[in-house]
Amino acid sequence: MAHKRAFYRTGDAICDEILGLLEKFANETLGKQDKFRVGVSGGSLADILCEGMSDLRSDFSKWQIFFCDERVVPISDKESTWGIFKRDLLDHCDIIPESIFFPVNSSLEVNEAAADYERKIRDAFGVSKPEEIPSFDLLILGIGPDGHTASLFPGHPLLDEKTKLIAPIDNSPKPPPKRVTMTLPLINNAKVCLFGAQGGGKAEILKKIVVDRDSSLPATLVEPPKGELIFVACDNAAALIEGDPFRRS
Numbered sequence: 569m570a571h572k573r574a575f576y577r578t579g580d581a582i583c584d585e586i587l588g589l590l591e592k593f594a595n596e597t598l599g600k601q602d603k604f605r606v607g608v609s610g611g612s613l614a615d616i617l618c619e620g621m622s623d624l625r626s627d628f629s630k631w632q633i634f635f636c637d638e639r640v641v642p643i644s645d646k647e648s649t650w651g652i653f654k655r656d657l658l659d660h661c662d663i664i665p666e667s668i669f670f671p672v673n674s675s676l677e678v679n680e681a682a683a684d685y686e687r688k689i690r691d692a693f694g695v696s697k698p699e700e701i702p703s704f705d706l707l708i709l710g711i712g713p714d715g716h717t718a719s720l721f722p723g724h725p726l727l728d729e730k731t732k733l734i735a736p737i738d739n740s741p742k743p744p745p746k747r748v749t750m751t752l753p754l755i756n757n758a759k760v761c762l763f764g765a766q767g768g769g770k771a772e773i774l775k776k777i778v779v780d781r782d783s784s785l786p787a788t789l790v791e792p793p794k795g796e797l798i799f800v801a802c803d804n805a806a807a808l809i810e811g812d813p814f815r816r817s
């Protein structure tokens with residue numbers, strides 16, 4: 569079980585809470601160590617980060633930003649998460665250096681792209697022994713309507729991956745089919761896993777994850793034993809959850 573769990577209900581939108589927590593964890597981390605290492609997701613969370621990250625007060629030169637998953641498509645494709653960050657954040661902002669981003673090399677074949685990204689992460693953390701698992705300071709994760717997170721989908725064999733930190737997937741049920749993704753051993757070794765859920769379309773799945781703890785859903789399997797697990801949901805996404813679901817834990 570996660571060391572500490574929290575559930576935040578935020579009114580109409582989750583962006584201020586997500587951005588506020590990102591700033592808080594970055595600055596707390598940089599008060600204790602010289603680098604802040606965060607993993608970001610695609611979809612709605614990427615849009616929130618691109619909208620508000622440049623307003624955060626932090627020393628971005630000490631950040632390292634990785635991708636919890638990426639679609640293996642050219643950066644010019646609208647499905648590329650790195651492409652979204654380039655176009656919607658970096659192209660309009662001169663306080664966040666491009667060099668702090670560690671994108672997936674999507675020009676490689678999907679298996680190679682995953683192996684290459686695992687090497688990049690191991691190099692950045694200085695972790696070379698296969699049995700050692702890097703520990704991200706923060707992972708910002710989304711929740712798909714089917715309960716997927718990163719590119720870990722319900723019923724997919726990748727949920728049982730034990731050795732790879734980054735895995736390829738070439739049959740993603742959600743297009744595009746070719747992706748690379750952080751696996752559960754890497755995700756669950758993070759210091760903080762922060763989920764964001766925006767909109768009434770997430771209400772049913774969020775209840776299954778947060779209240780029912782339905783273990784067939786990949787997002788439920790995110791439970792860092794030594795880290796914090798945080799859910800941030802707008803009122804509509806949290807509509808089927810009463811009070812604080814973690815009151816007694």
Ligand SMILES: O=C1O[C@H](COP(=O)(O)O)[C@@H](O)[C@H](O)[C@H]1O
Nearest residue numbers: 609610611612613710711712718
């Ligand atoms: O395909 C993906 O979906 C999830 C959820 O996206 P959302 O738009 O429903 O928040 C996302 O977290 C993941 O990074 C992405 O590749």
